Amino acid sequence: MKNLFAGLPDDQTQEHFQEFLALPGAKLERIVSYGQSTPEGEWYDQDWGEWVMVLQGEAGLLLEQDHTLIHMKPGDQYFLPANCRHRVEWTLEEQPTIWLALHLKAD
């Protein structure tokens, strides 16, 4: 996967998680969303830090703590420390939303 905007998956009925670089302390992943969101009532709660950025499209990232809803547009980035409970409230339905996610090993 040389280019992160290219080769988007055809199947738009689900989100696609594609890890493209795995190193001892970190891994990089492209996530392509076609209007999906985290299932109702579910939260991501991870033992590792995750940095995310939106490359294309838009999304709503909700943090459980203080109920902050972050509207993410292309170029927007945010760091989620380990155990920062969060969910994706929505992604654009009109076009793919492409995320770049960096997962960092817990120390």
Add this chain to the structure above:
Amino acid sequence: MKNLFAGLPDDQTQEHFQEFLALPGAKLERIVSYGQSTPEGEWYDQDWGEWVMVLQGEAGLLLEQDHTLIHMKPGDQYFLPANCRHRVEWTLEEQPTIWLALHLKAD
């Protein structure tokens, strides 16, 4: 720096390196180039791995080993292992080139 496309430095006479996230094992940096390249005859030779991506603009990334010149366009990404000698041959002069660089701690 919420958005990596925003707040570009005014001074176009030099490249700008802005670290925006520092963690124990990794740091993230935005690099903005205005036509600059690595000085003639110089190579980056780092003890740590570096992953780079072009977000906007274009650049030529030269690897010393086998003299590969990689034309980097928006969305293109490349991983440079530790001690992979490289240099930036050129960046666009007509518009800013925005890089995202992830520096990983040497293991």
